[in-house]
Amino acid sequence: MQRNPIDRFFSIIPAGGIGSRLWPLSRASAPKFLHDLTGSGQTLLQDTWDRLTPLAGRDRILVVTGKVHKSAVLDQIEDLSTDNLVLELSPKDSTAAIALAAAILMRREPDVIIGSFAADHVIGDSEQFAQTVREAVEVAATGRIVTIGIEPTEPSVGFGYIKRGENLELEQAPNAHQVIKFVEKPNIDKARRYVESGEYLWNAGMFIAPAALLLEQVQKSEPALYASLMEIAAAWDTDERKVVMEKTWPKLKKVAIDYAVAEPAALAGLVAVVPASFTWHDVGDFAAIAELQSQGRRGNLAVLGNAKVLADSSSGILVSDTDRLIALIGLEDVIVVDTPDALLVTTKEHAQRVKSLVDALKATGHEDVL
Amino acid sequence: MQRNPIDRFFSIIPAGGIGSRLWPLSRASAPKFLHDLTGSGQTLLQDTWDRLTPLAGRDRILVVTGKVHKSAVLDQIEDLSTDNLVLELSPKDSTAAIALAAAILMRREPDVIIGSFAADHVIGDSEQFAQTVREAVEVAATGRIVTIGIEPTEPSVGFGYIKRGENLELEQAPNAHQVIKFVEKPNIDKARRYVESGEYLWNAGMFIAPAALLLEQVQKSEPALYASLMEIAAAWDTDERKVVMEKTWPKLKKVAIDYAVAEPAALAGLVAVVPASFTWHDVGDFAAIAELQSQGRRGNLAVLGNAKVLADSSSGILVSDTDRLIALIGLEDVIVVDTPDALLVTTKEHAQRVKSLVDALKATGHEDVL
Numbered sequence: 001m002q003r004n005p006i007d008r009f010f011s012i013i014p015a016g017g018i019g020s021r022l023w024p025l026s027r028a029s030a031p032k033f034l035h036d037l038t039g040s041g042q043t044l045l046q047d048t049w050d051r052l053t054p055l056a057g058r059d060r061i062l063v064v065t066g067k068v069h070k071s072a073v074l075d076q077i078e079d080l081s082t083d084n085l086v087l088e089l090s091p092k093d094s095t096a097a098i099a100l101a102a103a104i105l106m107r108r109e110p111d112v113i114i115g116s117f118a119a120d121h122v123i124g125d126s127e128q129f130a131q132t133v134r135e136a137v138e139v140a141a142t143g144r145i146v147t148i149g150i151e152p153t154e155p156s157v158g159f160g161y162i163k164r165g166e167n168l169e170l171e172q173a174p175n176a177h178q179v180i181k182f183v184e185k186p187n188i189d190k191a192r193r194y195v196e197s198g199e200y201l202w203n204a205g206m207f208i209a210p211a212a213l214l215l216e217q218v219q220k221s222e223p224a225l226y227a228s229l230m231e232i233a234a235a236w237d238t239d240e241r242k243v244v245m246e247k248t249w250p251k252l253k254k255v256a257i258d259y260a261v262a263e264p265a266a267l268a269g270l271v272a273v274v275p276a277s278f279t280w281h282d283v284g285d286f287a288a289i290a291e292l293q294s295q296g297r298r299g300n301l302a303v304l305g306n307a308k309v310l311a312d313s314s315s316g317i318l319v320s321d322t323d324r325l326i327a328l329i330g331l332e333d334v335i336v337v338d339t340p341d342a343l344l345v346t347t348k349e350h351a352q353r354v355k356s357l358v359d360a361l362k363a364t365g366h367e368d369v370l
Numbered sequence: 371m372q373r374n375p376i377d378r379f380f381s382i383i384p385a386g387g388i389g390s391r392l393w394p395l396s397r398a399s400a401p402k403f404l405h406d407l408t409g410s411g412q413t414l415l416q417d418t419w420d421r422l423t424p425l426a427g428r429d430r431i432l433v434v435t436g437k438v439h440k441s442a443v444l445d446q447i448e449d450l451s452t453d454n455l456v457l458e459l460s461p462k463d464s465t466a467a468i469a470l471a472a473a474i475l476m477r478r479e480p481d482v483i484i485g486s487f488a489a490d491h492v493i494g495d496s497e498q499f500a501q502t503v504r505e506a507v508e509v510a511a512t513g514r515i516v517t518i519g520i521e522p523t524e525p526s527v528g529f530g531y532i533k534r535g536e537n538l539e540l541e542q543a544p545n546a547h548q549v550i551k552f553v554e555k556p557n558i559d560k561a562r563r564y565v566e567s568g569e570y571l572w573n574a575g576m577f578i579a580p581a582a583l584l585l586e587q588v589q590k591s592e593p594a595l596y597a598s599l600m601e602i603a604a605a606w607d608t609d610e611r612k613v614v615m616e617k618t619w620p621k622l623k624k625v626a627i628d629y630a631v632a633e634p635a636a637l638a639g640l641v642a643v644v645p646a647s648f649t650w651h652d653v654g655d656f657a658a659i660a661e662l663q664s665q666g667r668r669g670n671l672a673v674l675g676n677a678k679v680l681a682d683s684s685s686g687i688l689v690s691d692t693d694r695l696i697a698l699i700g701l702e703d704v705i706v707v708d709t710p711d712a713l714l715v716t717t718k719e720h721a722q723r724v725k726s727l728v729d730a731l732k733a734t735g736h737e738d739v740l
Contacts, residue, residue, distance in 0.1 A: 024697070308736070312720075312727060325712040325739045327394070327727055330720035336713075342695040343708060345715055350682075350700035357682060357697055366678070369695045 005141035008113045011052040014097040015065040015119035020358040021285040024342035033119035044120045064097045093254040103233035106211040115208040124279030136208040136274045138172035145209040149201025149273040155191035160203040179271040217261045225253045286335040287351035290317035342369045375511035378483045381422040384467040385435040385489035390728040391655040394712035403489035414490045434467045463624040469588045473603035476581040485578040494649030506578040506644045508542035515579040519571025519643040525561035530573040549641040587631045595623045656705045657721035660687035712739045
């Protein structure tokens, strides 16, 4: 007998990605998702966890993260059992992370519907989020890969877009549409046309699908990667896990799930989209943090962290990871990020340039501060 | 037989003043004069010392500084003997510092001509400086209190001014003029009129005078202070120094030498001025440091200290007292001062506001970082 779709649901949180544009706060050793970037008192990972627990319970959430973050993740998520923690030996991009998790879950539960939700996004309304995901799970149960699309609020060039087609006319999912195609980050002219047309949504990288269907797509587009992941999944809940991981993991191909799954599946007519009824932010840079930050404001300055701050007619954001006294005088839209071994000062206008600075640090042998 | 004026000359370096506008680099514990603010590789105190040694030799320079700076001063000036080091128990302003030094020297050498030169000013050409001081010493030997005036380069409201009168027509000092009066820091309109008139020079606080004449002025305007200083001076080179200092010093009146000596002496017609033939700067704030800094520039950014710096199209000044990596992106005329326990970020335009910030720190109980 077929279970209810929501009873088959299992969340996956791929917790990876350093967030270069948030250097020096976000580091290889302490990436974005381990930080409280909203002033909520919780880290982004904890917020993500709390948002997912109402959907299928705290026992049906699996976290995929780097081996080096094991203790930080377990410290932050008390309810996470090690059974639901997949540790990567090294970063292998999103297909390996999500498809391995899907394969492990499918061996435990063949009809599982998985949903993948990044650990480092900010979502406004948890209730609305849950409702949208439930609708997406209903659509997934009809044999589709479902993504959640965000209504664009501006012609952003920072996101990929989803072109939606006809409404699928599903009784349990009245808002679900066919996806015609995914398009990569556009230039500003294209972005404007996309937004004006009303046919495009932002791709927030959320996927809900029967594990079997998702893995079928991986098998079609990346057969070698698929075979390796199946081998690891078969060994996962056995004594062989360590041996197989160490042999197989380092050779896995790095490929984004958008290429391996979403784009080919959309062209095959297998993808649907449910538009989000919640606000969403990927907190891509410090300018975004300043906007999100509602707590700890001093006048026009958003303050994140426990710094002693003396701000004299300054606006912008101050992020502090030290207990030093920080004095700002007469600065407009400034970004100051103070950490024990590195200091960044820039302006909101240049927030996106932090990434190229991190690249420059790599190139000049400053890996110690990355 | 009367000695040659220059053979009677003895320099005094009052090394006091925290330099609030240079916080957090300049501190109560490490004031301005103990720092290299020009990138010369020497501190301002060392530069001052080196500028004075050609005048009368390294044995004829006396330093007056706070007790707490004893070891720092002796570390920086290897040639300074403790005979020529006067340690204040607490700050008592410039009359106490300079008049005590003058009184001690006069007891050792009754016809001594003293010259007082701040420890924290920057002077461009040492040879020209020496020449100007030699001329001032000649004038002092005629029984005058002599100041060195700086030709104004702009209508500054940050300095007091000296109104000069007739040339004194002295053979040994062709550039010496009578001083009509000293005027305090003016507003901008007055400053403009002063500069346009050609009759005014900046008061750089340098005084050259027979010790006896200077002390006579102190006796007239501040008789109680004079009596106390004489008591200390009498005990100085005896076993009684410590006892008398501890009894007398804490009660000394705080008064600037401009009020106690320069202004009344000028009104009595006793003051002369020799215009400086050298460039002079009091390095009042970080904007000034940026201008003075010729070493260690990265493009348009002046860098003081040993920070690892990554500056991406930024101008201004970075002063570092740590070995942290500092990244600046897209900042114009910025001032960043990075010290182990305090960070300041502002702009050149607001450099003068650092002083009020320090006042605010005092008011809010942050003495630990002052």
